[in-house]
Amino acid sequence: MNFNQAKTQFIQTWGTLGSEWGINRSMAQVHALLLISPEPLSTENVMEELSISRGNANMNLRDLINWNLMSKVLVPGDRQEYFEAEKDIWEIARRIAKERKKRELEPVLKVLDQLKQADLDKSLKTHQSFLATINDLDDFVGKMDKSVEVMLKADESWFFSTLLKLIK
Amino acid sequence: MNFNQAKTQFIQTWGTLGSEWGINRSMAQVHALLLISPEPLSTENVMEELSISRGNANMNLRDLINWNLMSKVLVPGDRQEYFEAEKDIWEIARRIAKERKKRELEPVLKVLDQLKQADLDKSLKTHQSFLATINDLDDFVGKMDKSVEVMLKADESWFFSTLLKLIK
DNA sequence: CTAAACTTTCAGTAATAATTGAAAGTATAG
DNA sequence: CTATACTTTCAATTATTACTGAAAGTTTAG
Numbered sequence: 487m488n489f490n491q492a493k494t495q496f497i498q499t500w501g502t503l504g505s506e507w508g509i510n511r512s513m514a515q516v517h518a519l520l521l522i523s524p525e526p527l528s529t530e531n532v533m534e535e536l537s538i539s540r541g542n543a544n545m546n547l548r549d550l551i552n553w554n555l556m557s558k559v560l561v562p563g564d565r566q567e568y569f570e571a572e573k574d575i576w577e578i579a580r581r582i583a584k585e586r587k588k589r590e591l592e593p594v595l596k597v598l599d600q601l602k603q604a605d606l607d608k609s610l611k612t613h614q615s616f617l618a619t620i621n622d623l624d625d626f627v628g629k630m631d632k633s634v635e636v637m638l639k640a641d642e643s644w645f646f647s648t649l650l651k652l653i654k
Numbered sequence: 655m656n657f658n659q660a661k662t663q664f665i666q667t668w669g670t671l672g673s674e675w676g677i678n679r680s681m682a683q684v685h686a687l688l689l690i691s692p693e694p695l696s697t698e699n700v701m702e703e704l705s706i707s708r709g710n711a712n713m714n715l716r717d718l719i720n721w722n723l724m725s726k727v728l729v730p731g732d733r734q735e736y737f738e739a740e741k742d743i744w745e746i747a748r749r750i751a752k753e754r755k756k757r758e759l760e761p762v763l764k765v766l767d768q769l770k771q772a773d774l775d776k777s778l779k780t781h782q783s784f785l786a787t788i789n790d791l792d793d794f795v796g797k798m799d800k801s802v803e804v805m806l807k808a809d810e811s812w813f814f815s816t817l818l819k820l821i822k
Numbered sequence: 823c824t825a826a827a828c829t830t831t832c833a834g835t836a837a838t839a840a841t842t843g844a845a846a847g848t849a850t851a852g
Numbered sequence: 853c854t855a856t857a858c859t860t861t862c863a864a865t866t867a868t869t870a871c872t873g874a875a876a877g878t879t880t881a882g
Contacts, residue, residue, distance in 0.1 A: 503758060524780055576794065601664055
């Protein structure tokens with residue numbers, strides 16, 4: 487396998503993985519492309535490399551910036567904007583975790599806490615079962631949330647070494 | 655908020671969360687419905703409760719069984735099949751983790767390991783950068799994979815208490 | 823100020839994914 | 853065996869999401 491084949495396959499694989507995780511294919515591919523690029527790339531570069539339109543490239547670069555996975559880079563004497571990806575995988579994982587915590591875990595916790603307040607009749611099986619599930623979920627999602635907090639404060643080698651030591 | 659409102663909101667919320675995670679809305683809703691149901695439900699019940707078609711109900715129940723989140727229950731003297739969800743949240747999390755590990759982590763590891771073998775010229779910056787990213791990712795995904803193994807062998811209270819104690 | 827170089831937006835279109843419902847398939851009671 | 857009750861499949865349809873490209877917007881050099 488030569489470099490171009492390997493590169494193409496990596497971008498493809500990352501794109502597929504992205505879509506399995508609810509991230510659109512192009513965004514994951516743009517991310518993959520920037521991850522392996524030694525230099526920042528312009529919108530033009532991304533359009534050419536991935537054969538996508540200007541609009542698509544622009545929107546996905548923007549989204550990646552919103553996810554805090556990329557930043558704009560200015561080259562003196564050049565009016566084009568360039569984009570550079572965060573390369574540290576642990577840092578990437580933390581930023582994604584932080585964002586998903588905020589966008590998904592926290593809102594769900596809020597809803598679950600509201601549902602606990604619902605006006606229920608504990609003599610009814612359906613109500614009991616509902617409440618039991620909500621309580622269990624709230625507890626579990628709360629622990630997930632706290633675990634992400636641990637991860638956000640941790641450094642990589644410590645985090646995994648602690649976690650993996652436990653298996654022995 | 656009364657019971658029906660709470661129930662509807664829970665099913666809705668779970669459906670939305672599902673789609674953010676690449677799981678189709680109906681499947682997540684069927685799961686939610688069964689999670690809070692004190693009794694197993696038939697395909698008919700699911701169709702009515704969620705106002706979806708027979709085909710849709712059938713396919714999603716089937717998929718949930720494939721994910722090992724639900725099982726068929728036979729009621730003596732009744733020809734209809736009933737479905738019952740696993741209720742233990744920790745057990746649900748483990749089964750999902752196990753499945754995603756198999757479907758996503760392991761294939762990605764395989765690809766990354768192949769890409770490491772690609773025929774590269776280490777004097778080129780692009781190749782160096784590619785290899786560095788692939789190696790870092792392989793390392794990280796490998797640790798994730800191992801971490802899931804830890805989780806699969808662990809029991810809930812131990813797992814979280816160990817993890818959360820670390821924050822203090 | 824103005825033209826050129828660039829970036830962003832977004833209506834229209836294309837691609838993908840989910841859903842329906844009826845027909846085909848299967849199992850069981852009698 | 854066969855009629856009935858149920859389950860599964862899948863082609864056609866509908867809904868959702870992503871993408872394009874040209875027009876509008878913005879910035880900067882001169």
